[in-house]
Amino acid sequence: MEAIASAKYLRGSAQKARLVVDMIRGKDVNQALAILRFSSKRASNLIEKCVRSAIANANEAAEKANIAIDPDDLWVKTVFVDRGPTKNRRRVRPAPQGRAYREQRHFCHVTIMLSNDAKPEVAARGKATGKDSATKPAKLAESKGRKRGGAAAAPRAKRVTPKTQAGSKAEAKPSETAKVEGEKKPAKRAPKKKADA
Secondary structure, eight states: OEEEEEEEEEESOHHHHHHHHHHHTTOBHHHHHHHHHTOOOTHHHHHHHHHHHHHHHHHHHHHHTTOOOOGGGOEEEEEEEEEEEEEEEEEEEEOGGGOEEEEEEEEEEEEEEEEOSOOOOHHHHHHHHTOSTTTHHHHHHHHHHSOOOGGGGSOOOOOOOOOOOHHHHHHSOHHHHHHHHTOOOOOOOOOOOOOOO
8 A cells, every 4th residue: 555745845946855865765754764864955844745645545445444453564665856846036145256156945745655565575675676796797798889979088108117127127138138138229311412403
């Protein structure tokens, strides 16, 4: 059985309310209420009221359907926040270069759905979305084959360093080491003189 409650025109932006809503998604009702009760976010009090309203709606729907329901079995199935209207206030905030920004008052709409059905298992959900360890190497191989743009696509200069170790110098022929040690830079050429015509 599912029950929905929505709170409209709540003070505060939708972006800030989503931070609170993300904390309670998929939790038990009691756990969600505890999280909202001790959260320091301003939107948490209003969202807590909405959760309590959804619990009351679930009890009401159960009574109408003549079903016994235990509120402790409910869990937060779906929660989302929509952006509400933005009210332009008459107040103004100073801005750079002598300009002024109007202060805006943001509102949002919160919708909560509670359910007493069995929760989906976390392990089964992880395999369904492809978070299994067997699929990770395949994804890595795909991403390595892709071309990237920007600075990542620019060619890099290759370093050429001789692979010399203590053991490999002893094994090298004496004529090769003499060449490396006795190498001289090529002499500069004299500039060509122009022929008089």
